Amino acid sequence: MAIIPFHPLQIIAGLIASWIVFVISRWIYRLSPLHPLAKFPTPSRWACISEWYHFYWNAIRDGQLVIKCEEWHKELGPIIRIGPNELHINDPSFYTTIYCNNYKFPVNTPNYDWQGPVDMNMGNPSVTAHRARRGLVSPFLSKASIQKLDKNIMKHVNNFVEIISPTPKIFNKDKTIDDCERLKTEVVINPGDGVNVTRLLRRLTGDVISEYGYSESFELLSSDRNIWFIQPIADSLEVLNYLQFAWPVTYAMSAIPNFLLKTVVPREFRGFAELEWTLGEQIDGFLQDPHKAKAKTTHKTIFETLVEGDSAIKLSKRALVGDSMVLIGAGTETTATTVAEAMYRACIYPELQTRLHEELVKVFPSKTDEITLAKAEKIQYIIAFLKETLRIASPIPGRIARQTPVEGVMCQGKFLPGRTVVSMSAHLMHMNADIYPDPHKFDPERWMNSDPASLQEKYFVPFSKGSRGCIGMNLAWAEMITAMAATFRRYRLSLHPDNQRTEEWRDRIARFVIGDFLATAEEYDS
Numbered sequence: 001m002a003i004i005p006f007h008p009l010q011i012i013a014g015l016i017a018s019w020i021v022f023v024i025s026r027w028i029y030r031l032s033p034l035h036p037l038a039k040f041p042t043p044s045r046w047a048c049i050s051e052w053y054h055f056y057w058n059a060i061r062d063g064q065l066v067i068k069c070e071e072w073h074k075e076l077g078p079i080i081r082i083g084p085n086e087l088h089i090n091d092p093s094f095y096t097t098i099y100c101n102n103y104k105f106p107v108n109t110p111n112y113d114w115q116g117p118v119d120m121n122m123g124n125p126s127v128t129a130h131r132a133r134r135g136l137v138s139p140f141l142s143k144a145s146i147q148k149l150d151k152n153i154m155k156h157v158n159n160f161v162e163i164i165s166p167t168p169k170i171f172n173k174d175k176t177i178d179d180c181e182r183l184k185t186e187v188v189i190n191p192g193d194g195v196n197v198t199r200l201l202r203r204l205t206g207d208v209i210s211e212y213g214y215s216e217s218f219e220l221l222s223s224d225r226n227i228w229f230i231q232p233i234a235d236s237l238e239v240l241n242y243l244q245f246a247w248p249v250t251y252a253m254s255a256i257p258n259f260l261l262k263t264v265v266p267r268e269f270r271g272f273a274e275l276e277w278t279l280g281e282q283i284d285g286f287l288q289d290p291h292k293a294k295a296k297t298t299h300k301t302i303f304e305t306l307v308e309g310d311s312a313i314k315l316s317k318r319a320l321v322g323d324s325m326v327l328i329g330a331g332t333e334t335t336a337t338t339v340a341e342a343m344y345r346a347c348i349y350p351e352l353q354t355r356l357h358e359e360l361v362k363v364f365p366s367k368t369d370e371i372t373l374a375k376a377e378k379i380q381y382i383i384a385f386l387k388e389t390l391r392i393a394s395p396i397p398g399r400i401a402r403q404t405p406v407e408g409v410m411c412q413g414k415f416l417p418g419r420t421v422v423s424m425s426a427h428l429m430h431m432n433a434d435i436y437p438d439p440h441k442f443d444p445e446r447w448m449n450s451d452p453a454s455l456q457e458k459y460f461v462p463f464s465k466g467s468r469g470c471i472g473m474n475l476a477w478a479e480m481i482t483a484m485a486a487t488f489r490r491y492r493l494s495l496h497p498d499n500q501r502t503e504e505w506r507d508r509i510a511r512f513v514i515g516d517f518l519a520t521a522e523e524y525d526s
């Protein structure tokens with residue numbers, strides 16, 4: 001007596017047949033007037049079911065979706081369908097409605113799924129929980145709090161500037177570069193000959209955020225401590241696009257014991273998992289003995305506030321790890337990438353570098369003058385140089401996705417149906433020739449005496465905007481301004497003959513640049 005009335009082959013054939021029926025019925029549905037997008041005046045819906053899918057997946061595989069979108073927009077106008085229920089918009093006038101509408105457009109999109117089992121507030125679908133958790137951190141990152149941090153930031157910036165020197169001397173804690181073998185081999189090409197600027201900048205931003213947020217600096221610029229996740233975070237960016245759609249991989253990664261990670265998992269995939277383990281251990285240490293950790297610092301840290309919460313919020317360990325991961329991840333890579341891009345441009349446009357130096361000399365006449373954030377941030381040309389870098393080389397150029405409200409919404413005379421994923425990109429906004437004439441030209445002058453009410457200011461969105469925009473913007477600006485001021489007051493930078501960095505980049509949501517930036521510094525006489 002057969003237990004199953006069908007032959008296994010019949011079952012397989014049945015499954016395949018139902019899959020085909022399912023796929024065909026989806027196509028028919030998408031083309032029918034019943035589909036929520038049917039009324040939507042976008043390009044050919046035939047394209048959506050045939051060519052788009054092909055392009056869509058290829059683009060994700062290549063990690064160049066925004067760059068593909070740039071081509072498609074030229075042909076098809078400002079709204080293109082990149083998936084059955086997903087629109088990409090490249091009309092700046094939509095920006096305020098989508099991103100600055102006080103949580104009206106939620107983040108319930110697959111684009112935040114890469115985070116796996118940890119619980120990051122970024123991408124938290126609950127408005128109340130997001131607001132409360134963000135509220136714990138934001139006072140630490142206000143402009144006033146950052147201004148008080150000037151000396152702490154400068155301590156690390158001065159280490160950075162000393163290592164760049166053709167004749168590096170003593171830096172933090174009486175060490176010399178020769179005392180730090182690992183630092184020397186990883187970032188110094190040949191003593192006195194040149195440095196790996198990209199790697200050094202990652203160490204700088206890592207030192208700043210770890211000290212401010214977690215009481216103890218990683219001391220990546222002043223010790224031989226091996227914080228191995230800083231480089232893997234950068235490597236992981238290469239696959240960030242894949243992780244969005246392959247979140248089970250992130251779960252699997254979290255389950256692999258720490259000691260196995262480094263041996264069995266390719267470096268691109270393990271950055272976030274390594275960060276998760278390290279911060280998890282740090283959090284366990286704090287929870288077991290909070291007094292010991294507190295004794296290391298004179299100020300209250302972000303970490304301490306997250307752990308202790310306030311009377312209304314108690315974060316789970318998953319949430320503590322998640323929020324710490326975002327602070328460290330977002331706090332190191334984005335800022336380091338931006339300063340590297342700015343310094344790279346100073347090397348390839350030497351006349352602009354000269355101008356930068358001359359403006360600095362006006363405020364800091366001697367090279368031994370103490371650089372301070374308060375004085376440096378008043379130098380208009382530095383701000384213009386950095387703004388132009390953030391415009392032309394946004395560290396988060398990829399799509400930032402939101403979902404339309406359930407009932408749908410009218411925007412700029414168009415109806416966006418409910419629960420549709422809508423996204424815009426800082427890179428495409430910044431390449432809009434109507435707002436930024438000759439957009440591919442690196443031209444800091446366009447920001448000199450720029451009217452705060454102008455369109456170029458309104459649509460300058462490297463940090464995104466609104467309730468979910470960047471919380472670390474003030475810290476990022478302070479680091480970028482002081483690093484640029486201290487470096488270009490003292491040195492003339494030029495590309496090292498072995499430099500691998502070009503202007504090529506890939507859209508991995510974050511900006512993924514190819515090749516390390518190697519430079520040589522020549523010290524000014526006075």
Ligand code: HEM
Binds near residue numbers: 473
């Ligand atoms: C040039 C440097 C930076 C750029 C361009 C940048 C850009 C961004 C952008 C575009 C977002 C929004 C992402 C989204 O909506 O999905 C964001 C969020 C965030 N950034 Fe930054 N960021 C920078 C530096 C920093 C720094 C230094 C920190 C840490 C202190 C930081 C911490 C965060 C956090 C925690 C969020 C999530 C905010 C939330 O969901 O409430 N960022 N950043």
